[in-house]
Amino acid sequence: MSTLLEQLIESLRVLPGVGQKTAQRMAYHLLDRERDGGKRLAGVLAEALDHIGHCAQCRDFTESEICALCASGSRDRHQLCVVESPSDRLAIEQATGYRGLYFVLHGRLSPLDGIGPRELGLDALSARLAQGEVTELIIATNPTVEGEATAHYLAQLARQQGVRPSRLAHGVPLGGELEYVDRGTLAHAFGGRSEMS
Amino acid sequence: MSTLLEQLIESLRVLPGVGQKTAQRMAYHLLDRERDGGKRLAGVLAEALDHIGHCAQCRDFTESEICALCASGSRDRHQLCVVESPSDRLAIEQATGYRGLYFVLHGRLSPLDGIGPRELGLDALSARLAQGEVTELIIATNPTVEGEATAHYLAQLARQQGVRPSRLAHGVPLGGELEYVDRGTLAHAFGGRSEMS
Known part of the structure; x- marks a missing residue:
């Protein structure tokens, strides 16, 4: 039998990035x-795990049926931005002036890990797009291999429902130096160059 | 009013080294x-904080009145090793073959922070030394300025009670290179050189 202290140390290891030391x-x-x-x-954690679920509309975490953002009357209901995680949603919300709604996948397509369209709630997304209110699907999955595959899948889904898909621009980050930008990004930025006005 | 999720994020920040992100x-x-x-x-944390206190003898964390180590019949009761923290005790226990008992200060003398002999339980230590069972007080405080000051104080305390104080050896760490050892340590190691047999 282990002591309470040993149990506490063991339990803390469920936190990401936390090892024995x-x-x-x-x-x-x-x-x-x-x-x-x-x-x-301890109290807040127990309560949060009991009461925080997914928003019925955007799948973001919320303790209500519908999250505050989806329930808000001041957002543009014609734009829907798809992100992989709640932290991505937060980053976009804080950095941009985006006024539309979100849809949180809680992951990306990854057949090897058993994560398919069903696990990401894409049936609900498809049904939502079919309603006709959304006109633009802004796909903001990460620029990784799996994120790109997910983006392609989502674009197809949007087109099937007559919704225009768009993707965040790839390119040289602001403040970056060309010399240190990786080749894929540089090639993308070069190919996607735009005329200066 | 903040949401449960915001409260959870805020609460997690009590953990050491954990910021907002x-x-x-x-x-x-x-x-x-x-x-x-x-x-x-959540459950183990609440229970641990409710039930884990300090051992009445060595001040280490324990859920009992006396910790398992102090209660053990197989330890040498003539040696007492003073450490600053429970993790120091664990490190010594795992690295050395030490079979004596411990005394945990939970800190070091630091008058500016209001930490004096009383806060470190030194009155209890003094009373324990006065009982006459302990013959050697092994002082294993950290080799920092405050740790050294604490060590000097403890040595004095031991001598007053007729107990022999000893201090962990300072010197070049095993596997270290002289070139990269700091000057204080090197001077200490040089002055404390011993004859080879």
Whole structure:
């Protein structure tokens, strides 16, 4: 039988990027200096895991049936932006002036890991596009191999429903130096050059 | 009013080394993939914070009145090793063949932060040394300025009670190269050289 302290260290390892040493340091830190904060964490964590589910419309995390963003009356309902994760949604929301709605995949197509269209909620997305309200599907999956494959799949889905698909621009990042940009990105940026006005 | 998700992210920041971004990633990870592990963590954390206190003898963390090590009949009760933290105790226990007992300070003397002999439990240590069972006090505080000051204080305390104080050896680490060893350590190692047999 292991002691409570050993169980605590073991349990902390479910956190991403936390190994044995870090878990140990966290446990000692909580016991030594953060008992109140630790108790609040335990309470909030239990409550969050019990009550936070997926928004029925966009699949983002929410404790309500429909998330605040989907329920908002001030967003443009003709644009729908598809992202892989809630943090991607947050990044776009914070960086751009986008006023449309989102759809969160919680992953990307990855047949080898058993993640198909069904796991990403693409049947619901397809049904949503069929309703005719959405006119543009902005595909903001990551520029990785799997993200690109997912983007192609989504574009096809959109076209089938008569919705115009678009993709975030690839190119040289602002502030980057050409010398250090990888070859794929540079080739893409070169091919996609636009006339200066 | 913040949402449950925002509260969860905020609560995770009590963990050492966890900022806004990491807390966000942890929250999404738990909600996405580790709901069971997260629930277990919440339960164990609440229980640990409620039940884990300090051993009445060595001040190490334990859920009992006396920790397993202090209660063990097979340890040498004449040697007492003083460490700053439970992780230091663990490191010594795993690396050396030491069979004596420990005393955990949970800190070091630091008057500016309001940490004096009382906060480190040195009155209890003094009383323990006065009982006469301990003959050697092995001082294993860290080789930092505050750790050294604490070591000097502890040595004095030991001498007052007629107990022999000893200190971990300083010197060149095994596998290290002289060229890269800092000057203080090298000077210490040079001054403390021993005759080869």
